[in-house]
Amino acid sequence: MFKYPKVNYIGNKEKIAKWICDQFPNDAKTLFDAFSGGCSLSYDAKFRGLEVYTNDILKINYHIANALIQNNSILLTKEDIEIIFSGEPFEGFMFNNYSEVFFFPEECKELDLYRANIENLDSVIKKSLAFVLMRRTMIRKMPYSRFNINWEKIVQLRDEEYSYDKYKRKRAYHNKSFKYHFLQNVDEYNNAVFNNSKNNVAYNDDIFNLLDNIKADIIYLDPPYTGTMNNYFGFYGLIDDYISGSKTVPFENNFVDKKTVGLLFDKLFSKLSNFKYWYLSYNNSSFPTKDELLYLLNKYSNNIQVIERKHNYKITGKEKKENNKEYLFIVKNDLYQENIKKSYATAEL
Template identity: 60%
Template sequence: MNKPKYPKINYIGNKEKIASWICDQLPADVQTVADVFSGGCSFSYEAKKRGLSVIANDILQINHQLALALIENNDVILNDDDVDLIFSGSLKNGFMTEHYSDVFFFEQECQELDLYRQNIEKLDNPYKKALAFALIRRAMIRKMPYSRFTIPWEKVKQLRDEEYSYAKYGRRRAYHNQSFEFHFRENLRAYNQAVFNNGKQHQALNQDVFEVLNNIQADAVYLDPPYTGTMNNYFGFYGLLDSYISSSIAKPFDNHFMDKKQAIDLFKKLVEYLKPFRYWLFSYNNVSQPNREELAQMLAENGRKVQILETPHIYKVTGKENKQNHKEILFLVENI
């Protein structure tokens, strides 16, 4: 078997470049780890590669599909017949055409997405469906300037104009105008090869963080919450993909960690819900709120041992003037 390799996900805030460093900090007696803000699953994937049993949870449905495809799934891949089925048939006027034509994609592109959504439902295995959603996600992201669904339509059209892009940025970005099918097929092999079995069972969950912490057992919990005070609107970035999966307008979730006024209360609540677990690994950022000292104080209450590590890490959507000032902080907590 080829060595498992995390595929291209394009997830804002992804920890792909430092996932190995984070996993290095896991205590030796950890056998099961819960990644409760799993996002693009880079940490979960690295933990799975290291032979651990992984629980990957995220409140966004599209992130849940990524976790089903790459973490819970041990051996199911998409074959040529599956892919041909997804891209068969005539264009369809459906949910995407009605709600998002000339909003994020052109009308014909939305008709294509409606057809593919209908065909994905015909796949005979939930992990095949999850892989298909993960690959359609990749295709939609590749066609979207800045890889997020918060860009006004006029700007989208402007940036997809290859001559404009070349004149302004020196790059035509032709991949924005390649078809969904092109991007899906181009990435198919990498996603199929990313599926592997480490001999353990895994879970992919789609719950609010407090709900999942109340209902799981694990030796360690890894937390990578949205960083309050930074560009962290994950529902805005990726909520469209949830709408696509459900064929209904997705609603923002409650515990989003975006509101500075609520952040401290949410972190205090997190600490309460983490008390049943022995080890906590908490990713954070040196410009987030509550600040480093406030969070360290919360984590150290009741005699808990807290170690703080740092590594340089660029947060992708931060403005140019701030990128080099950001450091990734990892709080290691032993709950004794």
């Protein structure tokens, strides 16, 4: 039995991936996970034997998918790990840009060394596995597991005595080395790799650039939940900077702004003709509301079902936890068969 590894991703569907996949129709053979994030849903779908296509605009999320979904067999070896951790730390991109911003100067020099060494691995998949494990190490050393905390607060929370006095926990893992965390997690990630005998593919693009070119039975939509803690570039953009070796810019079509998100959803729904079934995750704390989303979806289908369940994300406040509901919109595309006929007729001509 293969097990999804610890990823630490805000909004991750790990606890409800099975519930969502249980709703998939029996005739579905292919799935496009359009906002794949930490890939927990894709991982469950892959385990069930679906051919899975993933996409996420964040580079690090692409590497998660490349390592766990597209990858069917490649693992990091002892020799690969020796390559990653060989040599002397030096002053590079991380040192010059993020010393005493997110990490201490010596830690940034170590990260610069490991980033350079990852380029010496002999396959793209191994590089993805290394990036994902390095992400895990960086997250483990970061209070609150996200990169939007100011330096003074980081230093305070990494002080084990302060943490114990304040929270009755020393959180010593924040001060363990990158190498320590890497070695603690590498077996778990290697053991998560499996072959489902399908041609799974990972993409890294703006979703609107892909919708016309990918066909699948199911499209699963898990965009950022507008009005909640949903600034994924703010949470994890640093890791994209680390991979790129340069400052990246916030992406467009980010589903963050309440003023534009309704138009974005309408634009998104209008481009889903390649998919027989649409599955959309959202919750009752987000914008647009359930009724507003139903109004938009009804423009494109009369066959819509909404199911719901209680679900709490770790960052949700105590008061909201008691009332938080997760929605799953299930849409059967009324125009799907018509589009197939049109495509067939065009091919015949």
